[in-house]
Structures are given as structure tokens and as C-alpha cells.
Amino acid sequence: MSLFNWVSLGFFLYLLSPISSLNGSSDITSRFLNYAKKEELFDWMVGVRRKIHENPELGFEEFETSKLVRAELDKIGVKYKHPLSVTGVVGFIGSGKPPFVALRADMDALAMQEMVEWESKSKVPGKMHACGHDSHVAMLLGAAKILQDHREELKGTVVLIFQPAEEGGGGAKKMIDEGALENVNAIFGLHVANKLPIGEVASRHGPLLAGSGFFEAVISGKGGHAAIPQHSIDPILAASNVIVSLQHLVSREADPLDSQVVTVAKFQGGGAFNVIPDSVTIGGTFRAFLKESFMQLRQRIEEVVTGQAAVQRCKAVINFLENEKPFFPPTINDKYLHDYFRIVASDMLGIDKVKDMQPLMGSEDFAFYQEMIPGYFFFIGMQNETHKQLQSPHSPYFEINEDVLPYGAALHASLAARYLLEFQPEVTLPEENDHDEL
DSSP: OOHHHHHHHHHHHHHTSOSSOSTTOTHHHHHHHHHHTSHHHHHHHHHHHHHHHHSOOOTTOOHHHHHHHHHHHHHHTOEEEEEETTTEEEEEEEOSSSOEEEEEEEOOOBSSOOOOOSTTOOSSTTOBOOSSHHHHHHHHHHHHHHHHHTGGGOSSEEEEEEEOOOSSSOHHHHHHHTTTTTTOOEEEEEEEEEEEETTOEEEOSEEEEOEEEEEEEEEEOBOEETTOGGGSBOHHHHHHHHHHHHHHHHHTTSOTTSOEEEEEEEEEOOSSTTEEOSEEEEEEEEEESSHHHHHHHHHHHHHHHHHHHHHTTOEEEEEOOTTTSOOBOOEEEOHHHHHHHHHHHHHHHOGGGEEEOOOBSOOOTTHHHHHHSOEEEEEEEEEOTTSOOOOOTTOTTOOOOTTHHHHHHHHHHHHHHHHHHHTOOOOOOOOGGGOOOO
């Protein structure tokens, strides 16, 4: 057995011990949370978050956001690599030696107009941080400051991944391709949750979020006057049949216990009340938790679109947009990291604040990291029950309760610092005559 396997086995067996504390390190979480709640650090994170919020940038266009991240890392003395994947930044804190653990934040905004009136409203028309990525960056920078100020306690290296283009662009995959996970043993990521109370977290082991893909189809017929449809080949009728038939893929072909979704959310065709158009464009998304189910859906979508169009004497060309919107794999949390996360989060927040949740059909490109190494993704609450209900992500009325920032920063820092500490169990190496490779 190799040295890596011996260490890994020892670590995972160690995690199976009762959930009380790990190697006497539970005080780290309380110290880091108190540190994150200091007025100076809290105000700094709020200021960083608001600067990013006022200047939202879309995927692979996060140049000013990246510049801000690098400037703040420079101020606290954190070394980094840049650029990765156009605007990405990878920072390093600690000894520079193994083990390596990564923390990730996404940086991109959405193409939508902010409708909330407040002092730090988006200054860029048609662009908004409506999914909380501005807060994710602020929390990871906050964690960087905590870890840098306690770097003498780190028994390895923390890798900070500031990633572009999560919103459909697959920025995580491009970061991996350019070496962001080099030497990394495990990775953690988080997302703000508008319905979860402040001071609570939620996740699960195994499938957490679905794999997702997109499709667009152009269905072509023959245009003509609406009063004499016999002289035309109606692509609107064909597209309507396609949409109805696509719904049967889940209701009549999928196992009811294997959650899947096919949604047509785009239908464009015609511009006059009395003219049958030459073509119609439809588009949508499909989701599944199992890779086999996902690929089956992809195949059947193509067959249904082309087949049903042909029934109506139309032709169809389908595009799965893999270059612009790559397929996201399912987000699947590592079982051992789940046990570890529960220990750390419980020490910080209390076991009653650490919730198990049901899988969601949303998707996350954090899954690309999990295909390469053990990874864990969780949701962190920001709803203050004494205030108004926060709107869901991707709403033009989406807001952040900035009281979440210290919790996210401290959890990031604690998960990383304690991982480095605990991933070094005592190992009894086999004797030389066993001929095991080291």
C-alpha cells in the first residue's frame, strides 16, 4: 500500500470516531468565528462585497473583480497565481507543503436588471449580482485574512480559488484544465441560502445538486398566409408537438425514483397574426442526478425533436450548446467530508444548526472539482426571521443579509485549518521486507 493510501485510510478511520471534537482542535472554530465578527474585519468584508456588487461582471469578463481580489490579497501578503481561465486567481497560504486543501468562490454576475433600490445598487445597466457571488468572494477574502493572520497554525497549505463563469460558463472546468487543483487533496465550497436562517448550514452526503445541460432547436417548415395553411408547412404546430412529447420523457420513460427534469423555456417564432413563419426556435434545459440518466435524456431529446418535427413534415436541427454552456455533472458530496463538515460546523454553530437537506434540481459547476478530487458543497443561511423574507437567487429583487459574511468566512477558514491538522494522523509505515512502495 502506498504512503498516500495509508494516510488516507488513517484519516477516514479517524473521522468515524464519535462526533465531539477532532484532535483537540475544536477551539479553532470558536476563535475564528469571534475573529470574523470583529468590527474591523466585518466592515472590511461588507465594503469588499458592496464594491463588487456595484460593478457586476459576466462570466470570463470579471476583470475588475479579479483586480480587486488581487489587490486585497496583496494587502494581506498572500501570494497568488493569475490569470487562470482569463480572470481566475489562485492564492496560497501556509507552509507551501502538503497536505493541500482548497476553498472556492465564484465571481460572476447575471445578465439582469437590479430592481432593489439601495446605496450600493448595481451601476451597470442589465447586470446584477443576483446569486450572491459577490458575498462568496467577500467571504473567501475574509477567510484568507483569518488564515493569513493565523498562518503559523497551519500544518500544510490552503489554496484559495477565485473562479470565473459559474453561471453556465463552466469556469471550474477551465480552472482545472489550467492547474488550479495541482497537489490539492480536497476542496470545499459554499452558497448563500435565502430561506435558511442565519447561523445555520445545510447539506448532505451523496447527490446534492443535479447535472444539467441546455439545448436549442430550430424547426423549419414553409411559411405562408395563415388563411391558407394547406400551402404551408407549419413549424409552430411541429414545435408544439415536440414540446408535449418532450414531457413524456420524464413522465413515461424515467424511473419515478430517479429524479429528472426536461423544461422548454424558450419559444420564438413568427411576428404577425396572419403569417405562418418559416421556422421556430425552441430551447430549454434538462437535469438528472445519474450520469446514465443524463446521457439518456440527451439522446432522447434529440430523437424526439427530430422525429416529431419529421411527423409534421418539418426539419429540425438541435444544438446542445456544449461550447457556450458545457454540461454540468451532478454535485456529489464525499461521504467522509460530510462527516468531517458536520463535526466542524457543529463545533462552531451547534449540532442543532447543522441540517440535512433533500437534493435540489439546481446545478453547480463545483461538481467539476468533485470529479477530480473529494469535494464538499454546502448552503449557509442568511434569513433573519425578524426581517422581511429574502427573495430567491436569480430574482431582480435578490438581496444579501450581510450578517452572513462572518459565518461564511469563519467556516471556510475552520474547514481548511482543521483539515490540514487532521489530515496528518500518525502512520506506522510497513517494514522494508513488505516491499510496499513509498
